[in-house]
Amino acid sequence: xxxxxxxxxxxxxxxxxxxxxxxxxxxxxxxxxxxxxxxxxxxxxxxxxxxxxxxxxxxxxxxxxxxxxxxxxxxxxxxxxxxxxxxxxxxxxxxxxxxxxxxxxxxxxxxxxxxxxxxxxxxxxxxxxxxxxxxxxxxxxxxxxxxxxxxxxxxxxxxxxxxxxxxxxxxxxxxxxxxxxxxxxxxxxxxxxxxxxxxxxxxxxxxxxxxxxxxxxxxxxxxxxxxxxxxxxxxxxxxxxxxxxxxxxxxxxxxxxxxxxxxxxxxxxxxxxxxxxxxxxxxxxxxxxxxxxxxxxxxxxxxxxxxxxxxxxxxxxxxxxxxxxxxxxxxxxxxxxxxxxxxxxxxxxxxxxxxxxxxxxxxxxxxxxxxxxxxxxxxxxxxxxxxxxxxxxxxxxxxxxxxxxxxxxxxxxxxxxxxxxxxxxxxxxxxxxxxxxxxxxxxxxxxxxxxxxxxxxxxxxxxxxxxxxxxxxxxxxxxxxxxxxxxxxxxxxxxxxxxxxxxxxxxxxxxxxxxxxxxxxxxxxxxxxxxxxxxxxxxxxxxxxxxxxxxxxxxxxxxxxxxxxxxxxxxxxxxxxxxxxxxxxxxxxxxxxxxxxxxxxxxxxxxxxxxxxxxxxxxxxxxxxxxxxxxxxxxxxxxxxxxxxxxxxxxxxxxxxxxxxxxxxxxxxxxxxxxxxxxx
Numbered sequence: 001x002x003x004x005x006x007x008x009x010x011x012x013x014x015x016x017x018x019x020x021x022x023x024x025x026x027x028x029x030x031x032x033x034x035x036x037x038x039x040x041x042x043x044x045x046x047x048x049x050x051x052x053x054x055x056x057x058x059x060x061x062x063x064x065x066x067x068x069x070x071x072x073x074x075x076x077x078x079x080x081x082x083x084x085x086x087x088x089x090x091x092x093x094x095x096x097x098x099x100x101x102x103x104x105x106x107x108x109x110x111x112x113x114x115x116x117x118x119x120x121x122x123x124x125x126x127x128x129x130x131x132x133x134x135x136x137x138x139x140x141x142x143x144x145x146x147x148x149x150x151x152x153x154x155x156x157x158x159x160x161x162x163x164x165x166x167x168x169x170x171x172x173x174x175x176x177x178x179x180x181x182x183x184x185x186x187x188x189x190x191x192x193x194x195x196x197x198x199x200x201x202x203x204x205x206x207x208x209x210x211x212x213x214x215x216x217x218x219x220x221x222x223x224x225x226x227x228x229x230x231x232x233x234x235x236x237x238x239x240x241x242x243x244x245x246x247x248x249x250x251x252x253x254x255x256x257x258x259x260x261x262x263x264x265x266x267x268x269x270x271x272x273x274x275x276x277x278x279x280x281x282x283x284x285x286x287x288x289x290x291x292x293x294x295x296x297x298x299x300x301x302x303x304x305x306x307x308x309x310x311x312x313x314x315x316x317x318x319x320x321x322x323x324x325x326x327x328x329x330x331x332x333x334x335x336x337x338x339x340x341x342x343x344x345x346x347x348x349x350x351x352x353x354x355x356x357x358x359x360x361x362x363x364x365x366x367x368x369x370x371x372x373x374x375x376x377x378x379x380x381x382x383x384x385x386x387x388x389x390x391x392x393x394x395x396x397x398x399x400x401x402x403x404x405x406x407x408x409x410x411x412x413x414x415x416x417x418x419x420x421x422x423x424x425x426x427x428x429x430x431x432x433x434x435x436x437x438x439x440x441x442x443x444x445x446x447x448x449x450x451x452x453x454x455x456x457x458x459x460x461x462x463x464x465x466x467x468x469x470x471x472x473x474x475x476x477x478x479x480x481x482x483x484x485x486x487x488x489x490x491x492x493x494x495x496x497x498x499x500x501x502x503x504x505x506x507x508x509x510x511x512x513x514x515x516x517x518x519x520x521x522x523x524x525x526x527x528x529x530x531x532x533x534x535x536x537x538x539x540x541x542x543x544x545x546x547x548x549x550x551x552x553x554x555x556x557x558x559x560x561x562x563x564x565x566x567x568x569x570x571x572x573x574x575x576x577x578x579x580x581x582x583x584x585x586x587x588x589x590x591x592x593x594x595x596x597x598x599x600x601x602x603x604x605x606x607x608x609x610x611x612x613x614x615x616x617x618x619x620x621x622x623x624x625x626x627x628x629x630x631x632x633x634x635x636x637x638x639x640x641x642x643x644x645x646x647x648x649x650x651x652x653x654x655x656x657x658x659x660x661x662x663x664x665x666x667x668x669x670x671x672x673x674x675x676x677x678x679x680x
Contacts, residue, residue, distance in 0.1 A: 009270055010266075018264045018267065019260060019348060041353060045087055049089075052097075052100055057078060065121070072131070083146050085098070102151060112130065112168060130176075134177045138194040142347050144169075171201060178213075181213075188244075189257065193256065195229060195261060199214035199264055215265060234276075241283070247302040253345070256347055263319070294361070295308065295332070296310060299417070300418045301418055304420070310332060315339075318350055318351060321333065327359065375389070377459075379461060379466055385410075388406065390468045390470055400433075401450065404471075412558050416510060418439055420581055432536070436449045443507045454472035458661045465486075467484070468484075468485045479499065480498070488673065491603065493631075503594065505591065506592050509590075512585060513583075514554030518552035520551075521543050524541065539576055541574055549566055550573055561603060564617050566629070568594075574588070576589070598621070602617050613634055616631070625646035626643060641663045642663070644657070644661070659677060659678050662679075
């Protein structure tokens, strides 16, 4: 589909010339006169400015060294305050606001160059002057430089003061960010935001060299694209639309930097929005395809918490709708209370205050993101919506050691879940959230998986049926992992094969929301490795040895989830509570010592007021190359899920197939659903 861009870029020849130009300001002023929401937003920014003028916030003498939250908060308030004072001045013409912004800028100019380059006491990955990492400097220089742009023509500003601000603060900050030029040549949110910081500073100060590098790249040659926004559009955005780091929270961070640059270049006559058939639009569209049904949450995959389409970034979809004319975004924007204030690490305020037409999120099909290795299968609709996610790789910069991890949404909420992430300096991040054990996949000998990739073996969905199968032969040394997930209606079948050249103690946890109930284990876990990463965060663990089948349940507001595990010799069942942000998950874990084994289980999501759809479950094995699960249904039907691990013909009861995956649903003598991949 050809993506059209609405409007034509225009070249601002005087200040303001960055995020807003004179025409933007005129249009917002007109909205303030005619639209109640705009008037309220204007009153909000004026109230901010009046308070700032009255309070005369102080600029700390010391930089943010990372060890004093109060100092960091003061610097943040100053940077954001300059931006908001500039906005207030541009819209009101009140010279008091420009004078206060100027005062803060001159105070920073007095201090900046005397601050040493320094690191955080607990982080050594980067260093900076204003803060302890250049990402923070970029986050602060964007609103500070934009505020300077907005007050540039104030009568209260002398030519000498403009020169001091540019030469003693804004450009030294931009040059410090560029101290290592690779900072703008990486497919990371850091790089996008740092490039945006350099661009804002260089554009407002007229430094053509750094300005061109921020979008053309280090060689200032668009054909080579050695960094800058066009590099980010090519390398940071996968063809499937996801940001290359593989963490949705960082996609929204990158979106902020990309938008700052796109708007600045729009006001310099350069159309970023239309580049490569609207490639930037993919960054806005892919979260709609990634989020859970309803859009208010998502899998908390890798170094990211759960993200909402209606969260703090929602108003940025105004810019996408403005430039692309896509009213699909109204489903997000109708939840936004637009504000004229720039806030920390968001940069762009709202600019459209018209009433948004009512709209619902579009129906989203099953979606494969091959760039980051996310397979998503969706079935059902409305209250019956289900969402199955598997992560098969490759490893990306904000990835976790979690190959073949899965998440499940049903009964109106996330059920089986990733633990998420936390601030990187915290012990719980280092010893739990970034550990394999915090994910619904296999851990061997209590060690993290290797940060690696995997392969998608089978994928498809139709009606209330879906199949995802993936494998990895490099996540655990001398070990092959192969997982098949098949969804039939309310049931999720899980066949997870582990085959190695040496015996391992294998742990497969199922982390699920809700109150966990079980009658398998009553005694404390006697050999709980409470001092080891991952296991240390298993609270009140119970354990029991069991070679037979066993089951447990989680109760949630709209029903319950049953887990039925097929028995194998040498199995231990472990139950505990584990962390997920400010909440807890109930964890049921299968532990087994083996060289080769298959974990077989079935999950059933049961709505309140209904009974389990499963009467019984059994396994059929064609060892060593195959494994099948057979469920007799309460309705009288039967479902058979077959996984072939080594090719060739495999026989499971009355079924013979050479398919890699075969799944069949029977009602009486008739097959009502059938799926087969890689054979007949």
